[in-house]
Amino acid sequence: MSRPQTDFPERLLDGGATDFERRILAAGASKGPSPEVLAQMAQRIGVSATAVGVAVAAKELATGATAAKATAGAGAGIGSTTLLPWISVVALALVVAGVVVGTRLWKGSPAASPQVLVPMSTPRATVPSTSSTSQSVAAPTAPLSNDSLSNRGATPSVSDLREEIAVIDLARTAVKAGDGRRALEIVRRYQDKYPTGHFLPESAALKIEALVGLGRIADARVLAERFVADNKGTMLAKRVAILAGLSRP
Amino acid sequence: MVNSLPMAVSAGRSGPPETDRVRLERMFHDHHATVWRTLCRRGLSPDKVADATQETFIVAAERLSDIRPESERAFLVKTALGVAYSLGRKTVRWQLDEDMDLRLSEVRDVGDTRADIQLCDLVLSKVEPDLAEVFALYEIEGLTSPEIAALLEIPLGSVASRLRRAREQFRIAAARVERSLRKEGES
Numbered sequence: 001m002s003r004p005q006t007d008f009p010e011r012l013l014d015g016g017a018t019d020f021e022r023r024i025l026a027a028g029a030s031k032g033p034s035p036e037v038l039a040q041m042a043q044r045i046g047v048s049a050t051a052v053g054v055a056v057a058a059k060e061l062a063t064g065a066t067a068a069k070a071t072a073g074a075g076a077g078i079g080s081t082t083l084l085p086w087i088s089v090v091a092l093a094l095v096v097a098g099v100v101v102g103t104r105l106w107k108g109s110p111a112a113s114p115q116v117l118v119p120m121s122t123p124r125a126t127v128p129s130t131s132s133t134s135q136s137v138a139a140p141t142a143p144l145s146n147d148s149l150s151n152r153g154a155t156p157s158v159s160d161l162r163e164e165i166a167v168i169d170l171a172r173t174a175v176k177a178g179d180g181r182r183a184l185e186i187v188r189r190y191q192d193k194y195p196t197g198h199f200l201p202e203s204a205a206l207k208i209e210a211l212v213g214l215g216r217i218a219d220a221r222v223l224a225e226r227f228v229a230d231n232k233g234t235m236l237a238k239r240v241a242i243l244a245g246l247s248r249p
Numbered sequence: 250m251v252n253s254l255p256m257a258v259s260a261g262r263s264g265p266p267e268t269d270r271v272r273l274e275r276m277f278h279d280h281h282a283t284v285w286r287t288l289c290r291r292g293l294s295p296d297k298v299a300d301a302t303q304e305t306f307i308v309a310a311e312r313l314s315d316i317r318p319e320s321e322r323a324f325l326v327k328t329a330l331g332v333a334y335s336l337g338r339k340t341v342r343w344q345l346d347e348d349m350d351l352r353l354s355e356v357r358d359v360g361d362t363r364a365d366i367q368l369c370d371l372v373l374s375k376v377e378p379d380l381a382e383v384f385a386l387y388e389i390e391g392l393t394s395p396e397i398a399a400l401l402e403i404p405l406g407s408v409a410s411r412l413r414r415a416r417e418q419f420r421i422a423a424a425r426v427e428r429s430l431r432k433e434g435e436s
Contacts, residue, residue: 028365031368041299
């Protein structure tokens with residue numbers, strides 16, 4: 001913690017305060033997010049939860065990942081360290097869908113004032129029926145939301161979140177490995193199991209990416225167009241538009 | 250204005266250098282609580298605070314190369330204030346805004362850290378918002394006076410005067426709360 005300049009008084013915590021003042025100031029300085037919230041933030045930002053000192057929560061998340069892997073019946077080895085890796089495509093998607101919505105004007109100098117950001121939460125949007133597409137595309141249509149995790153209903157438990165994250169991570173891994181069919185299956189299971197899940201936009205984006213990977217461009221575009229319309233202005237929508245060839249990178 | 254994708258995305262699957270990842274992790278480790286508290290002081294709900302904290306670090310991640318190592322905390326605080334501003338929180342605002350005496354009754358276990366945090370918020374809520382901001386940044390977050398001046402875009406002299414007035418108000422409120430607590434303990 002930086003020391004104040006010499007022309008300014010000594011900090012109360014360093015001296016000159018009464019016991020009561022010191023006690024409440026120290027308490028005020030100790031205020032912070034709970035380990036669970038910290039772990040969630042770390043994951044969404046894309047930094048290691050362990051690295052930020054939330055070992056307990058990270059351990060729970062890792063345990064949950066293992067459990068979810070078993071549930072999903074997938075054999076890919078995914079440890080806690082691979083959950084939402086550093087601003088990978090999906091990590092960013094997970095982040096931006098919940099947090100970064102809209103315009104960001106950060107082109108000024110470092111010393112410039114932070115620019116005005118649009119609100120991070122936007123109303124839920126529902127993807128229309130996909131009946132016009134092939135069966136696997138049309139299979140369980142889940143509501144897609146670009147609002148933040150914290151605004152998706154009741155506060156999620158760590159166990160719920162860790163399972164959701166693990167399943168999404170499995171789908172991401174499948175997409176990355178070029179196994180689009182498996183990715184679609186995992187996404188379908190996710191959307192079945194979590195009809196109001198916290199990562200529905202991400203799952204939809206993965207589905208579109210998987211379809212593109214399978215060469216089902218027309219199906220992907222149908223979904224992408226709806227996704228973009230329902231999540232207009234979000235970075236995830238832009239990502240999906242690029243993926244489906246609706247717009248240029 | 251059209252949003253621009255971060256380099257990590259626009260460049261495809263390749264992420265930023267390992268050094269950037271390590272740096273962001275360190276920044277998050279070192280300063281997430283400061284960012285969190287800064288946003289809490291704007292009266293945002295816990296959910297919004299979490300969102301805004303994430304937003305702050307995402308902005309930092311995008312601008313890592315622009316952030317001087319010695320200015321990381323100041324950058325994050327300023328960004329957090331900008332995020333709060335965008336959410337309509339332009340000044341310090343406290344969640345606990347009922348009457349101080351009523352709130353005192355909520356503090357059952359004095360000495361418990363959580364209770365002390367409530368007391369701290371309670372006392373700070375009695376300090377004028379503009380003064381409380383300077384006070385919190387200086388006394389709680391440990392920012393230097395030039396950093397605060399730059400953050401709030403006010404002269405250094407204003408930082409000094411606000412801090413002085415904030416201390417006066419803080420100490421009066423703290424004394425009052427302490428007296429009330431003693432009174433309750435005796436009754």
